[in-house]
Amino acid sequence: MGLTDTLARIPKILEANLNALLDKAEDPAKMIDQMLIDYKRDLADVKRDTAAVMADVKMAEKKLADCDADIARKQKAAENALKAGNEDDARTLLAAKQTAEVTRQSLAANLELAQKNAQMMQDGYNKLVRNIEELEQRKDVAKAKISMAKAQESINKTAAKANSAVNFEAFNKYEEKADRMLAEANASAELDEQTVTAESLTEKYTSAGDSASVDDELAALKAKLGM
Numbered sequence: 001m002g003l004t005d006t007l008a009r010i011p012k013i014l015e016a017n018l019n020a021l022l023d024k025a026e027d028p029a030k031m032i033d034q035m036l037i038d039y040k041r042d043l044a045d046v047k048r049d050t051a052a053v054m055a056d057v058k059m060a061e062k063k064l065a066d067c068d069a070d071i072a073r074k075q076k077a078a079e080n081a082l083k084a085g086n087e088d089d090a091r092t093l094l095a096a097k098q099t100a101e102v103t104r105q106s107l108a109a110n111l112e113l114a115q116k117n118a119q120m121m122q123d124g125y126n127k128l129v130r131n132i133e134e135l136e137q138r139k140d141v142a143k144a145k146i147s148m149a150k151a152q153e154s155i156n157k158t159a160a161k162a163n164s165a166v167n168f169e170a171f172n173k174y175e176e177k178a179d180r181m182l183a184e185a186n187a188s189a190e191l192d193e194q195t196v197t198a199e200s201l202t203e204k205y206t207s208a209g210d211s212a213s214v215d216d217e218l219a220a221l222k223a224k225l226g227m
Helices: 003-014 018-024 028-083 087-165 168-194 198-225
Strands: none
Touching (some): 028 087
């Protein structure tokens, strides 16, 4: 990954909205774990690129320091040439020093840019580290909330079933039907009791005749015994 790619990706990593991502997730708990895995992988990439940019700063500093040393060396050599009476040599050395000074301007500009990039990378890396630490701390709390939400959802479904499970209207109809069946059965029994048939009359008067003959026989037995 190049420096430009990394610098462009850091804001996206840092601005990621945890709640928005969780809203889209079918399994928020797995989403949290995957998010942290992705962030840590991004962190490793940013750390590697940050180290590379910091190394660029060190190299730019060395090149500038070497250029400064070369300029000072040429300046000293020009002075020594003049002291020795070699004006042409001094002129050549001063021209070379001027060329080195032009180079130094470019090297200084390169160092400034490298330092700016390194600072951006370090700031992004440090913020990403803090964000991941915060998410690690919030992970367990978020997962606990997810578990509670799932449990509440299950309770809500059970409560809804309980509220709709008993159909009192249908039960009332069945109960009314049972009452009617009982009433009809009782009415039928009453009709049976009130019905007068030839057979029932025969039974009635036949049994009465039997009782009368028993009474006559009882009276005769008493008379015989002198009672």
